Amino acid sequence: MPEFYDDKEWRPPELRQRELYLKLPGLIARAMTAPGWTEQLAGFDPASITSRAALAGLPVLRKSDLKERQQIKPPFGGFNVTAPAKLKRLLMSPGPIFEPEGHGVDWWNAARALFAAGFRGGDVVHNAFAYHLSPGGFVLESGAHALGCAVIPGGVGNTEQQVEAIAHLRPSGYTGTADFLKIVLDTAEKAGKNVSSLKHALVSGAALSPSLRAEFDARGIAVLQAYATAELGVIAYETLAREGMIINESIIVEIVRPGSGDPVSDGEVGEVVVTSFNADYPMIRLATGDLSAVLPGRSPCGRTNMRIKGWMGRADQTTKIKGMFVHPGQVVEVAKYHPELGRVRLRVTREAEQDVMTLAAECAAPASALKDTVAATLQAVTKLKGHVELVAPGTLPNDGKIIADERSYS
Numbered sequence: 581m582p583e584f585y586d587d588k589e590w591r592p593p594e595l596r597q598r599e600l601y602l603k604l605p606g607l608i609a610r611a612m613t614a615p616g617w618t619e620q621l622a623g624f625d626p627a628s629i630t631s632r633a634a635l636a637g638l639p640v641l642r643k644s645d646l647k648e649r650q651q652i653k654p655p656f657g658g659f660n661v662t663a664p665a666k667l668k669r670l671l672m673s674p675g676p677i678f679e680p681e682g683h684g685v686d687w688w689n690a691a692r693a694l695f696a697a698g699f700r701g702g703d704v705v706h707n708a709f710a711y712h713l714s715p716g717g718f719v720l721e722s723g724a725h726a727l728g729c730a731v732i733p734g735g736v737g738n739t740e741q742q743v744e745a746i747a748h749l750r751p752s753g754y755t756g757t758a759d760f761l762k763i764v765l766d767t768a769e770k771a772g773k774n775v776s777s778l779k780h781a782l783v784s785g786a787a788l789s790p791s792l793r794a795e796f797d798a799r800g801i802a803v804l805q806a807y808a809t810a811e812l813g814v815i816a817y818e819t820l821a822r823e824g825m826i827i828n829e830s831i832i833v834e835i836v837r838p839g840s841g842d843p844v845s846d847g848e849v850g851e852v853v854v855t856s857f858n859a860d861y862p863m864i865r866l867a868t869g870d871l872s873a874v875l876p877g878r879s880p881c882g883r884t885n886m887r888i889k890g891w892m893g894r895a896d897q898t899t900k901i902k903g904m905f906v907h908p909g910q911v912v913e914v915a916k917y918h919p920e921l922g923r924v925r926l927r928v929t930r931e932a933e934q935d936v937m938t939l940a941a942e943c944a945a946p947a948s949a950l951k952d953t954v955a956a957t958l959q960a961v962t963k964l965k966g967h968v969e970l971v972a973p974g975t976l977p978n979d980g981k982i983i984a985d986e987r988s989y990s
Contacts, residue, residue, distance in 0.1 A: 593884045597632075600832055603857060604629045611862040616649065616658025621864070632843075636834065640841040640853055640867040643811065644896060647675050656680060662860040671810070672713045679715050679810045681722075682860035688715075688813030689830050690723025690806070696819045696826070696883075697804040698780035699753050701728030706746055706778070708734040708756030708764070709785070715810040716785065720755040723814070729753070736760070739767050747773040754781040758788040758796075758803065765799060782806055782817075787891070807870075807891060811863055812856050816888055824875035824887035831856045833886065834865070835874055838895040838982050839908030841865065846874040849980030851895035852888070869896050871980040897983040901928055902935045902964055908982035910961050914939065917957045920950070923976045926966070930987045937966040946970045 608626035611617040620641055629635055641659075649657030655664055655678050662682055664670060669681040681687055699705065705724045709716035711733055721731045732749055734742045734756070743764055754761055761781055768775040781796070781803040788805050796803040804818040807825055815833065816825035827833045834843050835850040844850040852870045856863045871894065875887040898907050906926065915924045922942035929936045939958050943950065955968045 593886065596829060596885065597832070600857070601631050601635070604635060604855075607855075607857050607862055608864060610661060610859070611659075611864055614658055614661050616653065616656075616660075617862070617864065619658070632832070632834070635832065635855065635865065636836075636841065636843050638841075638865050640836070640865045641863070642867045643677075643809070643869050646677050646811070650678055654678075656861070659863075660861050667860065669718065671715045671718070673715065673810045677810070680861050681715065681718055682858070684859075686723055686726035687858075687860075688719040688722055688808070689828050690719050690808070690814045691726040692723075692828060693806040693814045693817030694720070694723045694727055694729075694753075694755075694782055696817055696881075697753075697782040697806075698802060698820075699724065699727055699729060699782070703727075703729045703753050704732065704749060704751040705729045705753040705755060706732045706734050706742070706749075706751040708736060708742065708754065708760050711735045719808060719810075719813060720782070724753075724755070739763055740771070743768045743771060743773050743775065746775045746778065750777040752777055752779050754778050754783075754801070756781075756783060757786045758783040758792055758805075759786055761801075761803070762792060762795070776800070780804075784808055805890070807888075809868055811861070811866060812854050812868075813858075815852070815854055815868075816890075818890075819879060819881040819883060821879050821881040823879055825890050826879060826883050827886045827888065829885055833888070835872060835888070836867070837912055838871070838897065838980055839910070839912045841867075842912075846876060847978075849873045849892055849978050851980070867895070869894055871895050873978075873980075892980060895980065897981060897985075899928055899983050899985050901937055901962075904962070904964060906937070906962050906964070906983065911939070911982050914954065914957050914961050915941065918950070918954055920944075920946070921954070922973050923978075925976050925981060926983045928983065928985045928987055935987070937962075937964060938969055939966055940969045940971055940976060942973045942976055943970045944973050 605626045667680045668683045671679045711717035724731050784806045807816045808814045816827050832855040834853040836853050838851045852868045852872050871892040872888040875889050911926045915921045924941045927938045951968045958966050
């Protein structure tokens with residue numbers, strides 16, 4: 581069986597996950613040889629982290645904090661185990677946030693996603709992700725090379741030149757954004773260039789709308805999506821079943837309540853937190869800032885690993901109210917003071933040219949004084965006065981929002 585094909589039925593997902601948990605002590609011990617992880621995980625014994633529950637007890641590292649940590653301790657915030665001079669590439673993403681690339685086959689774990697999208701050894705792949713400083717081009721190129729594909733390094737822009745390359749070199753696969761693939765196809769059509777060799781594509785970095793996917797289908801190109809970040813490589817990928825995204829088999833994904841590190845129930849929308857086993861640049865409970873939810877059951881394609889629904893928005897909902905920032909973690913903290921509360925949401929509105937915040941909280945059987953008590957806690961935590969509404973369980977939507985900014989200035 582090819583190395584990059586999902587193992588389907590021959591190895592149960594529970595066994596695969598258990599194998600990853602047993603690797604956690606070694607991963608954490610190795611990570612803690614780097615000063616950033618020594619500080620992040622101070623007081624924790626790597627040998628005790630051998631289960632999902634134990635992992636959930638570790639602090640999250642927020643991607644949004646990496647820029648500051650890297651400024652304090654360049655170049656990578658002290659989270660790199662391998663010294664910069666021994667890496668393959670030193671890269672930069674918008675922010676700026678800096679990322680390393682190490683040596684080794686399929687360093688970004690992209691090959692499995694490409695295989696699921698129909699890419700095979702011997703294919704020619706046109707890669708339209710950015711190469712200049714950015715990791716994007718190298719993420720997909722390394723996976724294609726691992727499969728045995730040849731790669732055209734198209735990069736971004738220069739559409740006419742890229743169309744010319746596709747028409748002449750006849751690649752069967754495309755990697756890049758979905759929007760740019762449409763631009764390429766439309767430009768080729770107007771110029772009378774034949775790019776019909778393109779039969780499958782793996783896209784990322786921007787949304788793929790149902791209407792755009794249907795257009796690609798009509799043009800004879802099967803387009804699937806991958807979910808990836810520069811720190812983690814490919815996190816999840818679509819298959820031909822097009823039902824959710826399969827979690828990459830080499831990582832552990834948790835869905836947590838935004839603003840906290842607490843796992844939510846399967847099916848509830850929360851923030852994607854990832855633990856990767858990269859030997860050069862390990863990530864332990866990296867909070868991506870993206871929202872998703874676990875999709876129950878197995879994929880109709882036969883792959884058995886956990887699925888998520890895909891990208892469902894951003895988890896960082898920090899909002900300025902009356903001149904002060906209120907963070908999702910503060911709202912979660914209020915709820916933790918009152919265990920009788922369920923799902924909570926802070927709504928921010930405008931009344932009489934003033935900001936107004938209202939905490940809606942689910943509660944099955946509220947005591948008579950609970951509303952006032954929660955309001956006092958809200959003020960103590962946020963330093964702002966707000967209203968409290970207690971609603972029945974199941975009233976608030978399952979969309980991962982902790983803070984909903986509903987202000988209108990029109």
